[in-house]
Amino acid sequence: MATNRTFTMIKPDAVQNGYAGKILDQMTEAGFKVIALKYMQLDESTAGNFYGVHRERPFFNDLVTFMTSGPIYAAILEKENAVEDFRALIGATNPAEAAEGTIRQRFAKSIDANAVHGSDSDVNADIEGSFFFSQFERF
Ligand code: GDP
DSSP states (O other): OOOSEEEEEEOHHHHHTTOHHHHHHHHHHTTOEEEEEEEEOOOHHHHHHHTGGGTTSTTHHHHHHHHTSSOEEEEEEEOTTHHHHHHHHHOOSSGGGSOTTSHHHHHOOSSSSOSEEEOSSHHHHHHHHHHHOOGGGOO
């Protein structure tokens, strides 16, 4: 069953480059409501667990090193058709292939440092949101 929530992170490159405010603004302008929000730095174990599905991929170590390299914003967002609409808003994984005006096209430089995460399914949105937030941290 489709839900109306998705999970996002503003990744270390975008925070480092000072884009977090502009990215949050683009998300809310597109109709996403912030249900939960944290500013934090991931440690190796947390980043490794979050991206556990990619553990066997050749880029896994680089991904964990990158995701722990500086602070991130983690958030749960709400909107009708949230997962699909948010994936459209952020654009393709590789910013070189991301559509004009998408968050990754505007703010990302490379496939690894690609500015934002967005859940790829309703099931994962729920798992990822619960990985970061308790029920008492959602409004
Ligand atoms: P997403 O759902 O669009 O974030 O893409 P994936 O789930 O396929 O990959 C997860 C994350 O791993 C991406 O957002 C990138 O940060 C990173 N990633 C994916 N492919 C590569 C790659 O070929 N090299 C590196 N270094 N990182 C990658």
